[in-house]
Amino acid sequence: MKTRLSFFVSTLILFLFSCHKPIDQVSPPPDKVVAKTILNVSYGSDPLQDFDAYLPADRTTLSTKVIVLIHGGSWESGDKTELEDFVDTLKRRFPDYAIFNINYRLSLNGNNVFPTQENDTKAALQFIMDNTATYVISKKVVLFGISAGGHLALLQAYKYNTPVVPKAVISFYAPTDLTDLYNNPTSPLIPPILSVIVGKTLAQDPAIYSSSSPINFVSSVSPPTLLFHGGLDSLVKASQAVSLQAKLTAAGVINQYVYYPNEDHGWTGPSLFDSFNKIQSFLSVNVK
Numbered sequence: 414m415k416t417r418l419s420f421f422v423s424t425l426i427l428f429l430f431s432c433h434k435p436i437d438q439v440s441p442p443p444d445k446v447v448a449k450t451i452l453n454v455s456y457g458s459d460p461l462q463d464f465d466a467y468l469p470a471d472r473t474t475l476s477t478k479v480i481v482l483i484h485g486g487s488w489e490s491g492d493k494t495e496l497e498d499f500v501d502t503l504k505r506r507f508p509d510y511a512i513f514n515i516n517y518r519l520s521l522n523g524n525n526v527f528p529t530q531e532n533d534t535k536a537a538l539q540f541i542m543d544n545t546a547t548y549v550i551s552k553k554v555v556l557f558g559i560s561a562g563g564h565l566a567l568l569q570a571y572k573y574n575t576p577v578v579p580k581a582v583i584s585f586y587a588p589t590d591l592t593d594l595y596n597n598p599t600s601p602l603i604p605p606i607l608s609v610i611v612g613k614t615l616a617q618d619p620a621i622y623s624s625s626s627p628i629n630f631v632s633s634v635s636p637p638t639l640l641f642h643g644g645l646d647s648l649v650k651a652s653q654a655v656s657l658q659a660k661l662t663a664a665g666v667i668n669q670y671v672y673y674p675n676e677d678h679g680w681t682g683p684s685l686f687d688s689f690n691k692i693q694s695f696l697s698v699n700v701k
Contacts, residue, residue: 481557669691
């Protein structure tokens with residue numbers, strides 16, 4: 414009997430102690446979310462349907478905001494690598510943001526005419542939003558485009574409410590009204606070039622020019638918009654930005670237009686430094 418009692422006590426003690434892990438066996442804390450750079454991520458089957466992702470450390474799906482960069486090049490040239498300086502500046506200015514720098518198919522030799530670039534912008538954004546858990550980012554998106562990329566950013570922001578409604582849109586010297594760009598060009602070369610890129614002349618298909626113009630999709634629910642333009646722009650008249658701002662204001666949309674009277678289609682130096690100061694102030698107020 415004594416032997417059986419001792420065996421029972423020993424077994425009970427062993428069971429009780431086995432229910433508690435020693436201190437050195439406590440599960441470690443989850444891994445810290447580290448910064449990552451992921452290059453040439455495909456969002457489609459074409460080699461130009463890709464993007465680079467720059468993800469900050471300590472990001473979360475609740476709080477990490479996103480900037481989507483879209484390069485220029487008249488919809489027929491250009492590459493995301495041309496915006497690497499912008500990426501570096503944004504990383505310094507907005508260390509808590511994730512940055513996605515996208516490519517899109519280019520309109521060349523009658524291939525990939527409009528609305529290919531519009532569709533690719535939407536597809537890239539859809540891919541990013543479908544993978545927010547993978548990238549550990551929120552759906553608080555800012556669209557940021559340069560020239561033709563500014564046009565694509567504005568078009569996505571105003572025309573669509575899927576896959577996400579952006580918190581803000583930033584445009585540098587972008588065409589906003591393609592019908593006006595065709596009818597009132599800065600150079601007689603622009604209408605024939607635009608016809609090749611779009612795939613039709615204005616007379617042949619006015620609807621595609623209209624449906625590809627961001628100004629035609631402004632509404633009271635359009636996102637806060639920051640516009641930049643130079644007074645000496647040799648490709649896109651500053652009146653394109655002025656007309657868009659007037660329509661945004663009439664619709665009650667938060668907006669800011671920054672005009673540099675002595676700058677052409679693109680600038681560096683003090684004006685670009687000032688532009689990023691303006692961007693920082695605008696996003697600090699409008700993107701929470």
